[in-house]
Amino acid sequence: MAAGYGELLRTPHAARLLIGTLLGRLPNATAALAVLLFSRAEGGSYALAGGLSAVYGVANAVGQPLLGRAVDRFGQTWVMLPAAVASALGMVLFAVVGLDPLPVAYAAMLIAGLFTPPLEGGLRALWPAVLRREDQVHAAYALDAVAQEVMFAVGPLLVTLSVAVWSEAAALLVINAIGVAGALWVVVSRPSRQWRSAPREAHWLGALRSPGLLVLLGSFFFIGLALGAIAVAAVAYADEHGGGVVSSALLSALGVGALAGGIVYGGRTWPGAPERRLRLLVAALALGYLPLMLVPGVVMMTVLAGVAGVFLAPALACAFVVVDRHAPTGTVTEAFSWLVTTFVVGNAVGTAVAGPTVQLGGVAPGFAVPAAGGVAALAVLLAAQRFLLDGPRPVVRPTVHPTPDEPRAENDRNRAVEPGFRARHQA
Secondary structure, rough: OOOHHHHHOOOOOEEEEEEEHHHHHHHHHHHHHHHHHHHHOOOOOOHHHHHHHHHHHHHHHHHHHHHHHOOOOOOEEHHHHHHHHHHHHHHHHHHHHHHOOHHHHHHHHHHHHHOOHHHHHHHHHHHHHHHHHHHHHHHHHHHHHHHHHHHHHHHHHHHHHHHHHHHHHHHHHHHHHHHHHHHHHHHHHHHHOOOOOOOOOOOOOOOOOHHHHHHHHHHHHHHHHHHHHHHHHHHHHHHOOOHHHHHHHHHHHHHHHHHHHHHHHHHOOOOOHHHHHHOOOOOOOOHHHHHHHOOOOHHHHHHHHHHHOOOOHHHHHHHHHHHHOOOOOOHHHHHHHHHHHHHHHHHHHHHHHHHHHHHHOOHHHHHHHHHHHHHHHHHHHHHOOOHHHHOOOOOOOOOOOOOOOOOOOOOOOOOOOOOOOOOOOOO
């Protein structure tokens, strides 16, 4: 297993792209915490901090697929780096101006969120060009999912350390400087500079014209909802069982479970169609959420949280493969960005639903929300499975520097030429 990951990371450019992307995504991963700490330091209320974070999150959800479509049209270098700089300048404006005048603070959040570069989707679009073997690409998706867990664990620690050493404003500046450096390190690499999307058929829906992709997005909206609800329910559970340390333990156990599951999943080759495998993984994920409703003692609850996390990273890694197979030709970055957006929106909805549920019904109903989310995610896949399993075509791997006659990485399972448009016309 370790040898397989070692071989993957020794592939030219692979480690650089993975590390650079993680650094470039730090501002997005830590935005909610950094904005909260800075707003409180400036005398703002929790409600105000939540409002600013909400503006950032909504803008981010809108911007990711739009920037992803721009990347598919114009390449990574000309979109990713300017977007990273613009997003960082939005945070710099926020750090300099503070909360007064408030409209400027909201505008800064809008800019920072809207221009967050789609590095996550960009990396997944690069893997088929950088890695030559199908099993390596699948392992890279799993390693990517595992690395996300590490980033979301380390990022808040880095923010807290920056606040302790300097200040809340400095934390905003440091994190975003790291983000720009990470994006720069990615986009000046040869694979990123030379990557070009396949020609695409003009269609205003872009990647969303794929029925299979829509099914996947519907399912992962509910998985995002489940994770957002778990965070709220874990805090409510901690209030009854010893305070904030308990909620941190539960969420850490969830992350450790995801790390372990992702490492094991990516360490071997799995037979069969990934669409069928995804149903099994989502079923196992949903099953893992159900025992949380029992709300046992802290030790057993921590164990159950760890078990609940085991299938998260494998499900994500498998979903990345399915996205690549279902994205219409020339829309792969946009398609991955839609998955990110759907997941984030689902997470926010889960948080919003779990809060009143806990308030009205208590901790056990709070954990029923993620259980329901997992079941709903599986139900979507089962109800619309024909759209996922309908007619895949063989995957063809490109070179890093494709010529006009070479096949590309994206797979348009629909092979649909949109009526009224010439082939190879860019959307």
